[in-house]
Amino acid sequence: MNKLAYTFLILSFMTTGFYLLYPSPVDTAVSFVKLKTSSKYTINDRLEAFGSSVRTRLLPDFQEAKVPLPPQAISLLxxxxxxxLELYAQDNQGLWKQVKVYPIQAASGNLGPKLREGDRQVPEGVYAIELLNPNSLYHVSLRLNYPNAYDRQMGALEGREQLGSDIMIHGKNVSIGCLAMGDVAAEELFALAAWVGIEHMKVVIAPTDFRLNRQLTMDKGLPVWTRALYANLRAELSLYEPTPVSVN
Incomplete structure (x- = not known):
């Protein structure tokens, strides 16, 4: 073996060894992404991870409201x-008690209902929780049943077909038509939904708190049926007595 070939062989071994010890940033990033996307949690996995700490954090709030944990039912306003976002829970006598108030970290769009896919609007109305997602891109999430029957009815009336979907209450602080609550709050809401059962949860989303008789200036571009929607929301909110609970 001549000197040139020998030198080339040594350099090849050195390069290979360096790569094994210090892989490129691209390869490292790809491996990390594969690791993250391959993680499949169950709802029970999530409850095992943070259920105990959630219970510890929430118990004083429920005790102060004189509501058992978990309660009979939950409503989110x-x-x-x-x-x-106000958390109401139903006690053993069927009375609604305000337990906690959360700041919404992010919610895109303006006042007014969601009309179509891609309008970046958070919907307005009364919604159920459709499912819990323990593998959300935004930590954990609760998916609303948007569009509900009223949304579909108004869409059909106006010839709107692509109404949008996948409206979530989730963690982090970024929103495109969803309610971003931050990870800690999302864990609490996720755990409560799992304990109570999503069939015992309701979400009311309104442009303002109609219980406080606030004057709402309506955009002239809103559909004519928006007034009827807001009348329904006003009636729905009247079921919950507002109490001066500070934002947690």
Missing amino acids: AFKDTKR
Whole structure:
């Protein structure tokens, strides 16, 4: 073996060894992405991970409200103008008690209902929880049943077909038509939904808290049926007595 070939062989071994010890940033990133996307959690996995800490955090709030944990049922009242989400729980006598208030970290769009896919609007109405996602891109999430029957009815009336979907209450602080609550709050809401059962949960999303008789200036571009929607929301909100609970 001549000197040139020998030198080339040594350099090849050195390069290979360096790569094994210090892989390229691209390869490292790809491996990390594969690791993250291959993680498949179950709801029970998530409850095992943070259920105990959630219970510890929430227990004082439920005790102060004189409501058992878990309660009989849960309602979440979300108000766009103040970016506020109120947690109400039903006690053993069927009375609704305000337990906690969360700040909404992010909610895209303006006041007014969601009309179509891609309009970046958070919907307005009364919704059920459709499913819990323990593998959300935004930590964990609760998916609303948007579009509900009323949304579909108004869409059909106006010839709107692509109404959008996958509206979530989730973690992190980024929103495109969803309610971003931050990870800690999302864990609490996720755990409560799992304990109570999603069939015992309701979400009311309104432009403002109609219980406080706030004057709402309506955009002239809103559909004519928006007034009827807001009358329904006003009636729905009247079931829950507002109490001065500070934002947690």
